[in-house]
Amino acid sequence: xxxxxxxxxxxxxxxxxxxxxxxxxxxxxxxxxxxxxxxxxxxxxxxxxxxxxxxxxxxxxxxxxxxxxxxxxxxxxxxxxxxxxxxxxxxxxxxxxxxxxxxxxxxxxxxxxxxxxxxxxxxxxxxxxxxxxxxxxxxxxxxxxxxxxxxxxxxxxxxxxxxxxxxxxxxxxxxxxxxxxxxxxxxxxxxxxxxxxxxxxxxxxxxxxxxxxxxxxxxxxxxxxxxxxxxxxxxxxxxxxxxxxxxxxxxxxxxxxxxxxxxxxxxxxxxxxxxxxxxxxxxxxxxxxxxxxxxxxxxxxxxxxxxxxxxxxxxxxxxxxxxxxxxxxxxxxxxxxxxxxxxxxxxxxxxxxxxxxxxxxxxxxxxxxxxxxxxxxxxxxxxxxxxxxxxxxxxxxxxxxxxxxxxxxxxxxxxxxxxxxxxxxxxxxxxxxxxxxxxxxxxxxxxxxxxxxxxxxxxxxxxxxxxxxxxxxxxxxxxxxxxxxxxxxxxxxxxxxxxxxxxxxxxxxxxxxxxxxxxxxxxxxxxxxxxxxxxxxxxxxxxxxxx
Amino acid sequence: xxxxxxxxxxxxxxxxxxxxxxxxxxxxxxxxxxxxxxxxxxxxxxxxxxxxxxxxxxxxxxxxxxxxxxx
Numbered sequence: 001x002x003x004x005x006x007x008x009x010x011x012x013x014x015x016x017x018x019x020x021x022x023x024x025x026x027x028x029x030x031x032x033x034x035x036x037x038x039x040x041x042x043x044x045x046x047x048x049x050x051x052x053x054x055x056x057x058x059x060x061x062x063x064x065x066x067x068x069x070x071x072x073x074x075x076x077x078x079x080x081x082x083x084x085x086x087x088x089x090x091x092x093x094x095x096x097x098x099x100x101x102x103x104x105x106x107x108x109x110x111x112x113x114x115x116x117x118x119x120x121x122x123x124x125x126x127x128x129x130x131x132x133x134x135x136x137x138x139x140x141x142x143x144x145x146x147x148x149x150x151x152x153x154x155x156x157x158x159x160x161x162x163x164x165x166x167x168x169x170x171x172x173x174x175x176x177x178x179x180x181x182x183x184x185x186x187x188x189x190x191x192x193x194x195x196x197x198x199x200x201x202x203x204x205x206x207x208x209x210x211x212x213x214x215x216x217x218x219x220x221x222x223x224x225x226x227x228x229x230x231x232x233x234x235x236x237x238x239x240x241x242x243x244x245x246x247x248x249x250x251x252x253x254x255x256x257x258x259x260x261x262x263x264x265x266x267x268x269x270x271x272x273x274x275x276x277x278x279x280x281x282x283x284x285x286x287x288x289x290x291x292x293x294x295x296x297x298x299x300x301x302x303x304x305x306x307x308x309x310x311x312x313x314x315x316x317x318x319x320x321x322x323x324x325x326x327x328x329x330x331x332x333x334x335x336x337x338x339x340x341x342x343x344x345x346x347x348x349x350x351x352x353x354x355x356x357x358x359x360x361x362x363x364x365x366x367x368x369x370x371x372x373x374x375x376x377x378x379x380x381x382x383x384x385x386x387x388x389x390x391x392x393x394x395x396x397x398x399x400x401x402x403x404x405x406x407x408x409x410x411x412x413x414x415x416x417x418x419x420x421x422x423x424x425x426x427x428x429x430x431x432x433x434x435x436x437x438x439x440x441x442x443x444x445x446x447x448x449x450x451x452x453x454x455x456x457x458x459x460x461x462x463x464x465x466x467x468x469x470x471x472x473x474x475x476x477x478x479x480x481x482x483x484x485x486x487x488x489x490x491x492x493x494x495x496x497x498x499x500x501x502x503x504x505x506x507x508x509x510x511x512x513x514x515x516x517x518x519x520x521x522x523x524x525x526x527x528x529x530x531x532x533x534x535x536x537x538x539x540x541x542x543x544x545x546x547x
Numbered sequence: 548x549x550x551x552x553x554x555x556x557x558x559x560x561x562x563x564x565x566x567x568x569x570x571x572x573x574x575x576x577x578x579x580x581x582x583x584x585x586x587x588x589x590x591x592x593x594x595x596x597x598x599x600x601x602x603x604x605x606x607x608x609x610x611x612x613x614x615x616x617x618x
Contacts, residue, residue, distance in 0.1 A: 011579075011582075013579050014579065014582065014583050014586070017583070156586065156589070158585075158595065158596060158597070158598050158601065159582050159585060159586065159601075161598055162582065162585075162598060162601050162602075163578065163579075163582050165582045165586075168586055168589065168590065169586045169587060169589070169590040170590065172586070
């Protein structure tokens with residue numbers, strides 16, 4: 001049971017009550033009106049005997065000045081209070097920082113001498129510094145809450161005069177909610193490592209498809225959102241948080257951005273571990289934790305793709321926050337991550353050296369993949385593929401796919417709409433396009449296969465491609481199996497792999513699909529495969545044909 | 548209006564409240580809860596209650612007739 005105490009130099013009972021109701025606190029101690037000094041300084045006081053896990057201290061700035069007159073006396077008072085608190089308590093002290101209300105007329109210009117604002121800022125800075133060197137002291141940023149919502153919207157003069165009740169109902173609601181957030185962030189075990197996806201996470205777009213000049217990252221427009229996101233992540237690193245990459249990408253593409261993009265604030269060496277590969281992300285997360293020799297639950301994993309988040313949530317202990325829908329919200333998103341998981345990093349030289357230490361100590365461990373039931377995971381995604389055949393409606397989308405797709409693309413042949421139109425009209429060509437959806441949403445038409453019958457009567461795969469947005473769900477297998485059942489049975493099928501800088505992903509994919517490598521065609525960058533046995537796997541997902 | 552006021556009071560005091568209820572007759576209706584009631588009423592009816600009126604509003608009847616006059 002968590003014991004909670006509220007203390008203050010004004011009436012904080014109503015706020016305490018609101019907090020208790022909202023947070024289901026079953027043991028609450030509220031100190032008498034303006035009794036905080038006595039309660040904290042006297043070691044035998046009821047408060048010190050209560051032994052709270054969390055103590056909230058609210059001091060009204062205007063009253064402090066009335067009582068103590070000068071900054072140095074206020075500082076001395078705060079020293080006494082904090083010292084005595086930590087001598088008599090092992091719990092946390094959450095100290096609300098100071099806000100001094102003063103009407104706009106008085107301080108209209110900051111170039112006039114304004115002692116009150118100066119005192120407010122100096123007190124807050126003073127307390128903040130104390131919190132940096134004390135793991136049990138947290139500053140609750142009431143001043144910023146008031147700044148955000150406005151003093152006039154939060155305070156109530158009448159109840160202040162009536163009974164030193166500072167805030168109205170709206171304010172009590174708001175502040176109690178923020179207090180709960182603060183306590184939750186204290187309760188959270190501090191995390192150690194931030195694991196980041198790349199495409200559409202650290203920049204907009206897909207590096208493997210759009211290239212270094214095509215991705216969205218810069219100092220204006222939407223690019224600025226990603227730029228600021230990177231800036232804040234870099235700050236986390238400075239604070240001692242370990243950074244790692246977990247991305248389905250080609251290594252060279254990923255490196256290219258960090259080495260060569262002028263607006264990439266994050267550099268390749270900022271990341272201690274780089275898992276840039278096509279393995280399921282949960283494997284990579286397992287490995288990152290093992291290699292750093294830290295527990296999985298001290299990793300925070302950030303990825304824009306809900307399927308990847310689901311896999312990591314399901315099969316690892318890493319914390320996986322939801323990702324904002326709009327890049328414009330990335331800045332707030334990372335602030336929230338900072339508050340929730342990394343707020344109590346003490347910035348010491350030791351922390352700054354952490355990155356180097358971990359780099360030295362990385363242990364490579366071979367992991368067992370036994371606990372991972374990939375088939376079940378796929379089944380739970382409720383995948384559905386709808387295949388259309390020789391459909392003129394697909395012309396422009398298919399042309400676009402051949403133009404843009406670099407990674408999952410066996411032959412990387414680029415076609416215009418006119419080319420596609422010809423294929424569809426040609427009786428020797430068969431054009432299949434698949435639309436994919438799962439429980440996270442509709443991905444549209446993302447997978448395609450163009451195959452033709454040559455003069456000798458063999459079936460030749462001309463183009464087989466898939467958008468990287470759906471890689472890792474075995475869609476290609478289901479799609480191909482379904483197409484096999486529609487093609488003339490007896491015919492032998494040939495597939496080709498033409499290596500490019502980008503399509504290493506599908507290097508051995510034809511073997512996986514049941515093809516065999518042609519004996520005399522073992523050139524590394526141009527392989528030919530043959531498929532002549534029907535190895536149709538039973539599809540355990542819904543594959544339908546569009547009418 | 549009357550039922551709204553009773554609902555507010557029951558929410559704050561967490562006891563059954565009737566039209567005849569007053570601060571004198573209910574232990575739960577202490578000075579602190581009185582301020583909570585005032586804050587609730589200000590929020591729900593979107594009004595500002597004058598300092599001098601706060602101490603007069605110590606029964607359901609008084610609150611209801613005050614609200615009828617001011618809204």
